Amino acid sequence: MDLFGVNEVELVGDELRVSVNYGGGCEQHEFQAYGSTSVNEEGIEASVFFLGHDANNDVCEALILEHQLCFDLPRSTDSQLLYFYHLDSLYHLN
Numbered sequence: 001m002d003l004f005g006v007n008e009v010e011l012v013g014d015e016l017r018v019s020v021n022y023g024g025g026c027e028q029h030e031f032q033a034y035g036s037t038s039v040n041e042e043g044i045e046a047s048v049f050f051l052g053h054d055a056n057n058d059v060c061e062a063l064i065l066e067h068q069l070c071f072d073l074p075r076s077t078d079s080q081l082l083y084f085y086h087l088d089s090l091y092h093l094n
Contacts, residue, residue: 002029002055006086007066011093016049016071016084023055025062030054033071037080046081048090049073 007019022029035049051069073082082093 002053004031004051004053006089009084009091009093011073011082014073014075016073016093018051018069018071018084020051020053020067020069021063021065022053022067023063024058024060025064026060027056027058029056029058029064029067031069040081044081045079046083048083048085050085 002022004020004022007021008017009019010017016033020031030053032052032054033049034052035047037045037047040046049071084091084093
């Protein structure tokens with residue numbers, strides 16, 4: 001997994017929108033959303049989403065300051081607590 005930064009995270013309807021930044025510029029970068037669901041101490045389901053980044057061995061040094069990513073979330077998450085995790089930050093989405 002390659003490094004990237006997160007500028008902004010928002011939940012719009014059933015869509016997770018993440019604005020990211022990263023170094024490169026010569027290769028196509030691929031981002032994949034992952035998630036896991038667990039039940040907290042109060043019995044409430046909570047889902048945590050995070051991104052994987054593959055820079056495809058991009059050795060260029062341009063800084064891509066803003067790249068908008070959109071991911072459809074399953075409708076089953078409507079009644080759950082939703083979070084997005086990146087490095088040392090946890091974003092509460094709803």
